[in-house]
Amino acid sequence: xxxxxxxxxxxxxxxxxxIIGINIILALGLNLITGVTxxxxxGHAGFMSIGAYTAAILTLQFGLSFGIALLGGAVMAGxxxxxxxxxxxxxxxDYLAMVTIGFGEIIRVFFLNxxxxxxxxxxxxxxxxxxxxxxxxxxxxxxxxxxKLLKSRHGRALYAIRENEIAAEAAGVNTTxxxxxxxxxxxxxxxxxxxxxAHYMGYIAPKDFAxxxxxxxxxxxxxxxxxxxxxxxxxAFILTIAxxxxxxxxxxxxxxxxxLLVILMIFRPNGLLGNVRIYDLKKRFRKKEV
Amino acid sequence: MFWExxxxxLTLGSTYALIALGYTMVYGIIQLINFAHGEIxxxxxxxxxxxxxxxxxxxxxxxxxxxxxxxxxxxxxERIAYRPLRGKSSRLSALISAIGVSIFLSTLMxxxxxxxxxxxxxxxxxxxxxxxxxxxxxxxxIILALATLLMVGLQVMIKKTRVGMAxxxxxxxxxxxxxxxxxxxxxxxxxxxxxxxxxxAGGVMVGVYxxxxxxxxxxxxxxxxxxxxxxxxxxxxxxxxxxxxxxGVLEIFGVAYLSSSYKDAIAFAILILVLxxxxxxxxxxxxxxxx
Numbered sequence: 116x117x118x119x120x121x122x123x124x125x126x127x128x129x130x131x132x133x134i135i136g137i138n139i140i141l142a143l144g145l146n147l148i149t150g151v152t153x154x155x156x157x158g159h160a161g162f163m164s165i166g167a168y169t170a171a172i173l174t175l176q177f178g179l180s181f182g183i184a185l186l187g188g189a190v191m192a193g194x195x196x197x198x199x200x201x202x203x204x205x206x207x208x209d210y211l212a213m214v215t216i217g218f219g220e221i222i223r224v225f226f227l228n229x230x231x232x233x234x235x236x237x238x239x240x241x242x243x244x245x246x247x248x249x250x251x252x253x254x255x256x257x258x259x260x261x262x263k264l265l266k267s268r269h270g271r272a273l274y275a276i277r278e279n280e281i282a283a284e285a286a287g288v289n290t291t292x293x294x295x296x297x298x299x300x301x302x303x304x305x306x307x308x309x310x311x312x313a314h315y316m317g318y319i320a321p322k323d324f325a326x327x328x329x330x331x332x333x334x335x336x337x338x339x340x341x342x343x344x345x346x347x348x349x350x351a352f353i354l355t356i357a358x359x360x361x362x363x364x365x366x367x368x369x370x371x372x373x374x375l376l377v378i379l380m381i382f383r384p385n386g387l388l389g390n391v392r393i394y395d396l397k398k399r400f401r402k403k404e405v
Numbered sequence: 406m407f408w409e410x411x412x413x414x415l416t417l418g419s420t421y422a423l424i425a426l427g428y429t430m431v432y433g434i435i436q437l438i439n440f441a442h443g444e445i446x447x448x449x450x451x452x453x454x455x456x457x458x459x460x461x462x463x464x465x466x467x468x469x470x471x472x473x474x475x476x477x478x479x480x481x482x483e484r485i486a487y488r489p490l491r492g493k494s495s496r497l498s499a500l501i502s503a504i505g506v507s508i509f510l511s512t513l514m515x516x517x518x519x520x521x522x523x524x525x526x527x528x529x530x531x532x533x534x535x536x537x538x539x540x541x542x543x544x545x546x547i548i549l550a551l552a553t554l555l556m557v558g559l560q561v562m563i564k565k566t567r568v569g570m571a572x573x574x575x576x577x578x579x580x581x582x583x584x585x586x587x588x589x590x591x592x593x594x595x596x597x598x599x600x601x602x603x604x605x606a607g608g609v610m611v612g613v614y615x616x617x618x619x620x621x622x623x624x625x626x627x628x629x630x631x632x633x634x635x636x637x638x639x640x641x642x643x644x645x646x647x648x649x650x651x652x653g654v655l656e657i658f659g660v661a662y663l664s665s666s667y668k669d670a671i672a673f674a675i676l677i678l679v680l681x682x683x684x685x686x687x688x689x690x691x692x693x694x695x696x
Contacts, residue, residue, distance in 0.1 A: 213635040217673030224670035369512035376505025381489045384498045
């Protein structure tokens with residue numbers, strides 16, 4: 116597949132497409148927690164790093180196959196998501212944001228001192244198993260499952276928690292269970308993306324998963340439009356491509372990136388595709404047919 | 406050893422408290438986590454440095470200069486990046502806008518000064534006093550005194566003046582304040598000015614105390630100060646002061662008695678523990694949910 120694609124596009128663009136795929140998985144995971152359920156989480160890179168390190172250690176040290184390592188990383192991250200989900204039962208809004216920031220930082224400092232993870236140098240020498248095909252097949256599966264989840268009874272329950280938690284509870288939604296569920300699935304996806312990332316780059320270090328990475332993922336979700344799957348995908352596209360396009364302005368790159376965030380938010384305060392859901396798009400499409 | 410560490414912790418904590426006050430005041434009024442606040446602190450440190458080294462000013466004059474500069478910077482940021490979003494978007498959009506400003510400002514400073522650490526010149530002659538077995542430097546006394554002065558000043562302003570009363574009214578109910586004829590936009594602008602000035606003072610103090618400033622210093626300091634504000638109960642001004650001091654002391658003790666490689670993790674671990682036990686922070690009021 117790679118060889119076939121390379122006949123048409125440059126290796127550089129192929130690489131960006133793979134990174135976009137990984138970012139879409141990350142954004143969809145966070146979208147479930149923050150966009151759909153409305154629980155502000157600012158430590159998503161922490162879950163990603165757990166997945167990345169677990170998967171890398173599993174292939175490097177234990178010689179397990181890529182698929183199993185990937186699953187192992189995702190499950191491990193999901194487990195942590197479950198554990199972090201529990202305090203969210205008591206915390207709200209910005210207190211929760213602070214706890215998730217703290218969690219991300221603690222994980223980063225832990226990996227900085229983690230013998231098996233190579234401390235500050237990180238891990239390197241992973242075989243580059245991740246390919247364009249694996250990433251995008253996973254993206255398609257995750258988008259479909261995600262759309263199915265959001266359309267289901269449980270998905271509506273998650274949206275209800277975002278809109279009004281008390282009303283949701285009164286209507287019989289088990290808010291506790293649903294919030295933990297959102298956190299666990301979101302973290303699982305981040306862990307999966309982390310495993311893919313580790314086996315695409317071939318090396319990982321704690322600084323790859325710093326606070327700014329969490330912020331980058333949050334930007335994708337909010338910029339694309341909270342709670343919208345097409346929005347998260349678009350957000351991941353734009354915010355992966357923008358820094359690359361801005362390479363022409365070289366050292367002013369981040370300056371423009373910062374300004375871009377402010378300007379986009381001023382002109383599209385609800386995100387680019389706020390409240391557009393795949394399900395609505397389909398409905399609109401059908402109407403046209405009739 | 407114990408008392409000396411406590412003193413170090415209080416010095417560090419008082420700078421956290423100064424930054425945390427800006428977070429908490431802004432949050433109290435418009436429920437925005439002003440992520441650019443750490444960068445304002447960084448700008449304050451740099452402006453102070455330039456005033457001392459390039460213009461050869463006295464450190465106190467430089468401190469005041471940095472505070473005035475950051476007052477305007479804070480007001481400008483509010484005007485450009487937050488006001489257009491107010492009222493017509495979710496709080497998260499304003500948060501992203503704040504993050505954009507934060508990235509913009511730290512990159513701007515990298516472009517101006519380069520990414521490396523600049524050393525502060527030795528401005529104040531440091532003498533060390535020994536009281537019993539405890540040694541205290543003149544610098545620590547100055548920082549603690551200045552921080553106390555600023556915090557007391559802030560309390561007086563909020564409790565006694567007209568504009569302070571307007572700020573308290575706005576933090577209780579923005580809409581009702583507006584209906585009572587308070588110029589809400591001006592109060593918000595004023596809040597940003599005061600918070601930014603305090604952060605600038607913290608920046609100059611940290612620059613002098615640790616003898617170093619760098620463009621990315623705002624990120625971690627901002628996170629810690631936000632942690633301090635949340636620890637004390639976000640929105641509460643005494644809470645920010647107590648939270649900042651507590652966090653500074655605990656961090657220094659953690660480094661001294663546990664492990665220095667976990668320095669940044671200790672503060673956050675304590676914070677998480679406190680929040681799990683007391684979800685609204687030390688001074689925060691428990692909100693009763695009404696339907």
